[in-house]
Amino acid sequence: MTTTSAHIDTFARDHLPPPEQQPQFIFDLPALQFPERLNCATELLDRHVAEGHGDRVCIRAPGGLTWTYADLREKANRIANVLVHDMGLVPGNRVLLRAPNNPMLAACWFAVMKAGGIAVATMPLLRAKELKAIIEIGQVTHALCDAALADEMHHAAMESPQLRQLRHFDYEGPDSLEAAMERASPYFDNVDTAADDTCILGFTSGTTGVPKATMHFHRDVMAICHCWPPHMLKATADDVFIGSPPLAFTFGLGGLLLFPMHVGASTVLLEKAGPPQLLDGIKEFHATVLFTAPTSYRTLAARGVELRRTPLRKCVSAGEALPASTRQLWKEATGIELIDGIGATEMLHIFISHDEGNARPGATGKPVPGYRARVIDDEGREVPPGTVGKLAVQGPTGCRYLADERQKSYVKNGWNVTGDAYVMDTDGYFFYQARTDDMIISAGYNIAAPEVEEALMQHPAVAECAVVGVPDAERGQIVKAFVVLRPGQAGDAAMVKTLQDFVKATVAPYKYPRAVEFIDKLPRTQTGKLQRFRLTQPAEGAA
Template structure:
């Protein structure tokens, strides 16, 4: 490892032992990174330095920033972080906002200052934020004033989160007021290529969140692998999409990849199908990132989309049904680019381009990565056999001080938790998750977390949560509930339990279907048999 620029060494001190980390591949020429690397220098400042500062960079309804303007904003925020908020390199900074230009500026400010960005989903509640703050030992936060309430509740219980500023706040204590007094110049911290710059949180199968640790070189590696080989974006492209920047799918597709080539990106605070359609038309978007659920709904507007500038459409976040691929091609004339990524790997590692797409197949290993299907003992399986997906590349799983590292990484390979089979031509075909993760409309939902929320309701004696197939969302959350004596198993109770869950955890996790039952299937030792509920 290179000499760290981090004064706060928490991240490096809590990396998994090298023996538990995957084997990293740097075979491609573009993956030969220097020892000192700050991704903000490469993704943002380079364009200004090389004379492209006036190019359009970030756009949103009623707002447009050039590369130079984004740099100005990020530099001012970096100065506020360091001079006003006491940030030292290696500190963790919680970022909380819907997709908007200020969130992007804050992210780059954290990179510049040598901090570690901990971006959070806008829908998360205080209970979930508290766990993230505890695990990541987060000390600073930059938050959109529109999302202040849950963070304020978190701060009350987490005194270590000592430095908080709110933006889109006109008051004297708001971030903008401090930025107005700050210098537009900032000397980026001379970080090591393997200094951590992102904690990407994933809830995993247990509902206890895991922090995945990513370096400055990882950020640049994902820009060097999938985009140039399979997406092939151009500087004149306009990116748009629905995934939050707190998802690594969204961070890559809506910030890293457009800036890597000097293109522009559209950030929408609300990005349902209607808003995406409007944005595609209003901003002349050419590259779209969203989930299959959204493509299915947008396909109804095929006639309008055929008149737009759209030329590249990327699907990830959940499995792409062959019927959705066909529907989109028929509606728009555009072949979807499918891909599978993971928070642990940072972004897409199996994919294809338009010319090599096959119905029902995710694709082949992205240049820079390699993949295979293995059995429970790690032995490679022959084509046509379903097994566990194993991956290696320039990025890989590093959980922050988490025993689950040893389950994800075996013999130098990342085991993603997906069941796949590879055909005779080397194409990988998704079969299922190998755990109890529910993937609904692109969101990963851990069954035990929803169960915990339901069990906190006084009417619930027992419950079990599973994912069940759904044509629109891929899967939906279904809860089987055993009520306490005297409680009515009726429609009013269904609504009451659904509302209760929405108030406890992020609303997208609530059970869309609830079935009341007298007992749950268990083994003789009392272990819940979720597979029986799924089969039912």
């Protein structure tokens, strides 16, 4: 579907991948029959006020802050007016958003949607060099930044001539965004955007160290609201969402903003969301739906007795593979079955998952309604059940890199090839094996790093671990484990042998780690994803 764009600044449409390099898009659910004109802010925010639900609580935050849907709409309207009338934004301009998860970030995001801009949300911990790269790739023209994160933003702006306008918020001052909002009208007519106008540039979270900008339309935002949430999560307007992923991460944007607002529920936004803050937030705000990564669930499981006394009822794990041991630990600690899922920035959100009643140990699940998936070989042919291969996906969303040659490797024959190695069983369940670049080939054996990690995680001395392949003259590669031990455990030669013997007794002996290195913590992205490439640069020798 190609319609008349509302964008005056045509940068995004001009830099879409050629049609032949884009995936085939599938719209076979009734809910995915979108009109040609669509603004996701109208559907997710203004609709609730128009339907008489403006007084429903929308966002809460520590310190007693509570916004209704009407409050959020008014603030977003004011910011949209500031963007257009004070900062000169025209539809199609890119707006960098920089803040921890807080209500003003949500208001800014919706303001950009309303004004027909393109939101470029960034991780709070990014440095000036990384921000400058994002500004350059996206040709960002405007920025709204939390004052607490102003320093790195200032340095990036000084070296980015294309960034014409910058306003800061969450501080008192005559030049603050809040001061401008006070002068702005609380009314704003949303730009009549096309369903296929780009509204998000989502930057990959950097597990490979080389970020890419993914382009998503207004219809994509609505599509993910109609696929995974109603079929797998099944939340209601009475639910209270909480979680750790940043709103700059599409897992967080969906789970903590889009999905609750689509059903008229409320969300809790925490600027700091480690396990202690999540536990406190669940208690204080009576949260019922939790989004976080497997590492947080492992830590929180120790507080299972307290969590059982809260109304928490739905727990979603994504961002990285969910070990079967973590699923079991959480179920035993809280009585709640984790909802697992795999998504990708390129696909916008989760496309394989399950609900609580259909979970299988070790399985990610089945394709979410609206999506289809298969396992293929290197030539793109579908492989039989039980065969390891590459995961390929189609649905209403898909990969559109912004002017990036890597588009050709992600999309093959109309399918999104995600870079994950999977096995599908005869019942259609998909089982994660590894990232395709995490498959270790040692003396002719194919070894999936996550399988070895899962074996190690079952040992009581291991708190966390990561497994990589390192070069070896005799075997091509050997399995090396980086292990974080629990307090009180000694990282000595005896522990190395103990862990090696344990793995040999747990999985096929040839998969055991021939090298073990004990470290204090694993390198992760802000979203909690393991950065394996940092463990192999430079390549390590055997321990």
